[in-house]
Amino acid sequence: MTFRKSIVLAYITLAWVPAAAEEPSGALSIIWENDIFYNSDRDYTNGAEITYVTPPSGNNATIVALARALPFFADKGDVRTSYSLGQDIFTPEHTTLAVPLATERPYAGYTYISLGLMQANQDRLDQLELQLGVVGPMALAKETQFWVHSIIDDDKPKGWHYQLHNEPAVTLTYERSLKIIPPQSILGVVLDIEPHLGGAVGTVYDYANAGAMVRLGFNLPDDFGPLRMQPSLPGSSYFEPQAGFSAYAFAGVDGRIMARNIFLDGNTWRDSPSVDKDLFVGDLTLGAAVTFSSLRIAFTHVFRTREYKTQKSSDQFGAVSLSVRI
Known part of the structure; x- marks a missing residue:
């Protein structure tokens, strides 16, 4: 083999070797949750969120000091x-x-913005989020649902006139996730186990929650599972790939003690439709995620127990998330 050929072969070989760990990046995520995946249109029927998370280098010293002080x-x-x-x-x-019907949950919409602060190391993720928004006609949920139903040529719901009244909303949420079993190889695949606990206080939700998630796959990215809309299993809006491609399946449970749920209890300061909620609500979550270098795609199937006394059956819905490192 000539010297020139040796140089070319070495260059090609190095090109396929995973690069050294990159500087942690930010990410832009889009989440869509809907019960249409399971031919349903009731209770929690749709959720959508867009989230941007900064890289660690994108925070000034004051933000870092605040996180350290909490x-x-x-x-x-x-x-x-x-x-x-x-x-x-x-x-x-x-x-x-x-x-x-008075025995069914009321129509309601909730539109919000949020500011979050998170800190992560190899075995722990702390997340604090403040949501500010509005419940009621100003949330434009009726308009969103009518627009979607016009696209899919479906009937428009007829009872939005009875939705919850306009009300400003604020909720503070905290979640801690731990890797009690960090990623380790078992029979050729990688597994980790991540319990979590947390809670929320505010005018929308008051609850305490706890649960755990198991991930099983290969080249697990450095994250805590795909992002979801709260209340749910916590995930991370960022991810750091360990190789060019990875895939994993996951299963998790989350149990909540619900002291308040405005979408069942009704408006805070005035009379509105309401139903008697259940104190305990649980989610069983199954799903899969793949990453392609700077892209993470995930699908989650959620089974949710009854949330109020007169609810005829439990719920299920799907969640699709797309995250891009930027």
Whole structure:
């Protein structure tokens, strides 16, 4: 083999060797949750959110010092800031009725912006998020649902006149995720286990939650699972790939003690439609995610227990998320 050929072969070989760890990046994520995946159109029927999370280098010293000072954050790790815009839509089961049944959950929409602070190291992720938004007609949930139904040529729900009234909304959410079993190889695949705990306080939700997730695959990215809309299993809006391609399946549970849910309890300061909620709500989550260098795609199937006393059956819906490192 000539010297020139040796140089060419070495160059090609090095091109296929995974590069050294890159500087942690930011990410832009889009999430869509809907029960259309399972031929349903009731209860939590649609959610959409766009989120940007900064790279650790994108925070100034004041933000980092704030994260370090929080008593429930770790004293070390990468600090990131997130910004989100989202909307949730809730409807009763019988949307063809002009006057909704009193035994079914009320129509409701919620549109919000949020500011989040997170800190992560190899075995722990702390996330604090403040949501500010509006519940009621100003959330434009009716208009969003009518627009989507016109696209898919579906009937428009008839009872939106009875939705919850306009009300400003604020919610503070905290989640801690731990890797009690960090990624390790078992029979040729990589597994990790991530329990979590957290809670929320505010005018939209008051709850405490706990659960765990198991991931199984290869080349698991450095993250805590795909992003989801709250309340749910916590995920991470960022991811750091370990190789050019990875894939994993995941399964998780999350249990919540619900002290308040405005979408069931009704408006805070005035009379509105409402139903008697269940104190305990649980989610069983199954899904899969793949990453292609700077892209992560995930699908999640959620089974949710009954949320209120007169609900006829449990719910299920799907969630699709797309994250791009930038």
